[in-house]
Amino acid sequence: MSTMAEKSPRDDARDILRSHLAGRGMRRTVQREAIIDAAFRTKDHFSAEDLLLMARAIEPSVSRATVYRTLPLLVESGLLRQLDLGGDTTIYDPNFLDHPTHNHLVCVDCRKIIEFEDPHIELLENCITRRLGFSPTNKSVKIEARCDEFQRSGVCSKQSSARGA
Amino acid sequence: MSTMAEKSPRDDARDILRSHLAGRGMRRTVQREAIIDAAFRTKDHFSAEDLLLMARAIEPSVSRATVYRTLPLLVESGLLRQLDLGGDTTIYDPNFLDHPTHNHLVCVDCRKIIEFEDPHIELLENCITRRLGFSPTNKSVKIEARCDEFQRSGVCSKQSSARGA
DNA sequence: ATTTCTGCAAACGATTTGCACAGGG
DNA sequence: CCCTGTGCAAATCGTTTGCAGAAAT
Numbered sequence: 001m002s003t004m005a006e007k008s009p010r011d012d013a014r015d016i017l018r019s020h021l022a023g024r025g026m027r028r029t030v031q032r033e034a035i036i037d038a039a040f041r042t043k044d045h046f047s048a049e050d051l052l053l054m055a056r057a058i059e060p061s062v063s064r065a066t067v068y069r070t071l072p073l074l075v076e077s078g079l080l081r082q083l084d085l086g087g088d089t090t091i092y093d094p095n096f097l098d099h100p101t102h103n104h105l106v107c108v109d110c111r112k113i114i115e116f117e118d119p120h121i122e123l124l125e126n127c128i129t130r131r132l133g134f135s136p137t138n139k140s141v142k143i144e145a146r147c148d149e150f151q152r153s154g155v156c157s158k159q160s161s162a163r164g165a
Numbered sequence: 166m167s168t169m170a171e172k173s174p175r176d177d178a179r180d181i182l183r184s185h186l187a188g189r190g191m192r193r194t195v196q197r198e199a200i201i202d203a204a205f206r207t208k209d210h211f212s213a214e215d216l217l218l219m220a221r222a223i224e225p226s227v228s229r230a231t232v233y234r235t236l237p238l239l240v241e242s243g244l245l246r247q248l249d250l251g252g253d254t255t256i257y258d259p260n261f262l263d264h265p266t267h268n269h270l271v272c273v274d275c276r277k278i279i280e281f282e283d284p285h286i287e288l289l290e291n292c293i294t295r296r297l298g299f300s301p302t303n304k305s306v307k308i309e310a311r312c313d314e315f316q317r318s319g320v321c322s323k324q325s326s327a328r329g330a
Numbered sequence: 331a332t333t334t335c336t337g338c339a340a341a342c343g344a345t346t347t348g349c350a351c352a353g354g355g
Numbered sequence: 356c357c358c359t360g361t362g363c364a365a366a367t368c369g370t371t372t373g374c375a376g377a378a379a380t
Contacts, residue, residue: 025333025334026334026335027333027334027335027378027379027380028379029334029335029336029378029379030378031335031336032335047369048369048370049369061336061337062336062337063336063337063338064337064338064370065336065337065338065339065370065371065372066335066336066337068369068370068371069335069336069371082251084249084250084251084307085249086247086249088345088368088369089368089369089370090369090370105293105294105297105299107299108302108303114297114299116293116297118289118293120289121286121289121290121293124283124285124286124289125286125306125308128270128281128283128286128308129270129308129310132270132279132281132310133312133313133314133323134270134272134279134308134310134311134312134313135310135311135313135316136308136309136310137273137309137310137311138273138308138309138310139306139307139308139309140306140307140308141290141304141305141306141307142249142304142305142306142307143290143293143294143299143301143303143304143305144301144302144303144304145294145297145299145300145301145302145303146299146300146302147298147299148298148299148300149298151300158298190358190359191359191360192353192354192355192358192359192360193354194353194354194359194360194361196360196361197360212344213344213345214344226361226362227361227362228361228362228363229345229362229363230345230346230347230361230362230363230364231360231361231362233344233345233346234346234360234361253343253344253370254343254344254345255344255345
């Protein structure tokens with residue numbers, strides 16, 4: 001019982017983007033649709049350049065400029081989250097629709113990104129924010145860490161949530 | 166009883182940097198000393214460009230290139246922490262010597278940066294990291310929030326820890 | 331028809347780097 | 356002296372932007 005009428009995150013995303021556009025007199029174009037389809041075809045994080053490649057696989061006419069112009073739209077409408085993980089390029093995370101409060105651990109050895117979710121952190125952040133006299137809008141925890149397994153054996157079997165490895 | 170023989174964070178910093186340099190056959194120069202003095206003369210966060218200006222006030226011969234070449238040294242030796250707060254320029258925090266585990270709240274209205282410390286967060290992050298099979302090396306919480314006072318009255322009286330306001 | 335979008339290529343801005351000279355040890 | 360550090364200016368590289376034509380409504 002999950003074969004026909006299932007709504008994927010991509011579908012949700014497309015709907016959300018369409019209302020977002022509609023609400024401001026913006027137009028629906030093949031390029032924008034290709035970009036959003038590309039963005040939600042994967043659960044991996046990606047850079048603008050990655051997204052360009054993925055979108056071009058769907059619609060070859062997509063240009064770099066359009067990707068850069070569309071990304072802020074997707075972020076504003078809540079479809080993507082921009083991550084500051086400290087690299088030289090900005091990366092984007094398409095998993096916040098499904099898991100709105102998850103956070104990231106970056107392995108300093110494997111460079112992999114592990115996603116995790118923890119209700120206590122969430123709660124604590126809200127308390128702290130209120131105590132300081134603010135209303136929370138966006139919270140992010142970044143943990144940099146060494147992989148224990150890698151330390152012992154020189155390999156790491158953990159799944160990267162970022163690069164499909 | 167705090168007039169004469171007090172050791173400021175600057176002094177500590179200078180000592181730490183000197184050992185760091187000594188340990189790798191690197192030299193002590195007027196420029197490096199000026200840069201570190203400038204960095205610890207303030208408790209505010211700063212960009213590379215800010216630091217250049219501050220260092221030049223001490224030693225006019227300091228060049229932009231040397232600032233950029235020295236910053237990684239200060240970060241490696243633990244004197245400064247690099248912050249990814251999402252702006253276009255990297256900013257540096259000189260307060261981790263005194264408060265090794267503090268975190269940051271960024272006000273989306275005033276753009277101010279508030280520092281806070283919370284032992285529960287610290288603890289929780291360690292638990293989570295271990296549970297995932299890692300050993301923590303660096304943890305950072307960034308909270309973006311709206312200032313309640315600003316929402317009500319259109320002004321914000323909070324002290325920015327970043328720009329002395 | 332009107333207005334928004336697009337691709338292209340040039341512009342930008344923070345950071346990095348090659349080089350020849352300066353200055354620590 | 357020898358080798359590291361420096362300033363300068365040019366190079367890099369992700370991202371942004373101006374413009375003229377293409378497409379959506």
